[in-house]
Amino acid sequence: MGELWKLYVAPGHKGRGVGTALVNKVIELLREGGFDELLVEMTEQSHPFWEKFVSGRTFTQTDYNKITIPISPI
Secondary structure (H helix, E strand, O other): OEEEEOOOOOHHHOOOOHHHHHHHHHHHHHHHOOOOEEEEEOOHHHHHHHHHHHOOOOOEEEEOOEEEEEOOOO
């Protein structure tokens, strides 16, 4: 399982797809490494981003600030 702890995007870059691009790159690298899950620890401020990111995806919320997203290895 790969882990991503508290992703931050600079205020001037929010809403431009930077966070999504970073997470997608992390997932790509994890897949290439044979990982099958991504554990994310969220900040309070990032909950809206993660709710949007996992919309339509399968995920497990392990507690208020943590989710696990299954990813299929390549």
